Amino acid sequence: MAQQPPHIAIIGAGIFSRNTYIPRLAEISDLFVLRAIWTRGAVEIAKKFFPNVECKWGETGLSEIIDDVSIIGVAVVLAGQAQVEMSLRLLKGGKHVLQENYYQGLNIVAYSAVSELETAMSCYNSFNVAPIWAIAENYRFEPAFVEGRKLLSEVGDIINVHTIIEGSMNISNPYFSSSWRRSFEGGFILDMGVHFIAGLRMLVGCEITSVSALTSHVDGTLPPPDNISSTIQLENGSSGVFVMVVSSKSPKVLWRVVGLKGTIQVERGNIDGKHGYTVMLFTGDGGNKSWFYPFSGVTDELKTFLADTSLATMKKDQSFPVEHRLSFLEGARDVAVLEAMLESGRRQGATVQLARYRANLSAVSLDTVAYVTPYS
Structure with a gap:
């Protein structure tokens, strides 16, 4: 007998939920x-695509989702x-969870001994059955x-890497007026930057061990x-x-890895009306190749979950071990880099080591949210 497709629910109706x-x-x-x-807030949009979806709200609606044994996964x-x-409550109720944002709620700073992370993971590990907790x-x-x-x-061997992000977070951007993104230290640097760090770590295939940063505030x-x-x-x-x-008047998003035998570049752009990334390979003999990949990360991520x-x-x-790119630990490591940079900025460029943070993370039992190295 063919396996029935999983039944899922969505918690939240913000911009990203509605638009993406x-x-x-x-x-x-x-x-x-x-x-x-x-x-x-999003039921009308959802019903355009899923006419049979049920709208729930309030404490009663949330309890109904948790108690519904046919719903196995929640975004x-x-x-x-x-x-x-919210994720911990759903996990305790036996639901597999895909958590969209990692950072706030776990206010991880390089010198905080990751106490909040350890508390959350300790709670998760105390459950009799620990469903998938994906980030x-x-x-x-x-x-x-x-x-x-x-x-x-x-x-070949990496000589240097650089990431240049010139965003376009201005009044024309739908996220510009989002109040929750303005209510924690780091603001859009943390909210947006964690994605760019994820791309950097994915591309270079190894960890960042220390940072030294300067920050400033120019746009009021x-x-x-x-x-x-x-x-x-x-x-x-x-x-x-x-x-x-x-926010820049001339946005640019670029990653570049320079090696002994050539260079890899990944740059965001638009070709034939499709938004995505151009990957370029520059070789030592002066040649180059390029490939364009339209955005599909969210769709592929949802398929994997x-x-x-x-x-x-x-x-x-x-x-069941969650796919490593969705693992809780990978999300934690992305945030650790940004938090270390912000910490360094607060200390006028002092070097901040990430090794201690990673050591603490390694001591946290992840159980079913298993970390499998993506770089081997």
């Missing part, structure tokens, strides 16, 4: 059944500060970074800081820079 999650889920609607959406797409508490970080699923990583052997319409310039040290011995400006939840449900104890 629901439309992307509609593209793969043959892979699952959307049973419920918790909020009134939590709330304001960052509410993510962890959405769609850049790791973008084909440009997957394919760019495969090209690393073509450029944005929360501080609104720009950051950081040097980074990689565990392979090479170094580089990470520069991010939250749905597949993992189905496989986990087939096992009676639900013990």
Whole structure:
């Protein structure tokens, strides 16, 4: 007998839920059944694609989703500060969770001994059955970074890496007026930057061991800081820079890895009306090749979560390791780098080591949210 598609729910009706999650889920609607959406704010949009979806709200509606044994997976797409508490409640109720934002709620700073992370993971590990706890970080699923990583052997030993981010967070951007993104230290640097760090770590295939950064606040319409310039040290011995400006009149998003035998470049752009990334390989003989990959990270990420939840449900104890790109630990490491940069900025460029943070993370039992190195 063919396995039935998993039944899932969505918690949240913010901008990303309405504009991205629901439309992307509609593209793969043959892979699952959307049973419920918790909020009134997005039900009309959801019903355009999923006419049978039930609208839930309030404490009663949330309890109904948790008590519904047919719903095995939930996408939590709330304001960052509410993510962890909601995820833990759903996990305790036996639901597999795809948590959209990692950082707030776990206010991880390089010198905080990750106490909040340890508290959350201790709570998670106390559950009799620990479902999948996945952290959405769609850049790791973008084909440009997957394919760019495969090209690393073509450029030889890494000499230098640099990431240049000139964003366009202004009044025309739908996220500009988002209040929750303005209510924590780091603001858009942390909210946006964690994705760019994920892309960087995916591309270079090794960890960042230390950073030294300077930050400042120039644009008064944005929360501080609104720009950051950081040097980074990689565990392979090479170094580089990470520069991010939250709002620029001439946006640019670029990663570049310079090696002994060539260079890899990944740059965001638009070709024939499709938004995505161009991957370029420059070789030592003066040649170059390029490939364009349209955005598909969110869709591929959702497909992976749905597949993992189905496989986990087939096992009676639900013990199934989530795909490494969705792992809780990968999200933690992305945030650790940004928090270390912000910490360094507060200390006028002092070097901040990430080794201690990673050691603490390694001591945290992840159980079913298993970390499998993506770089081997």
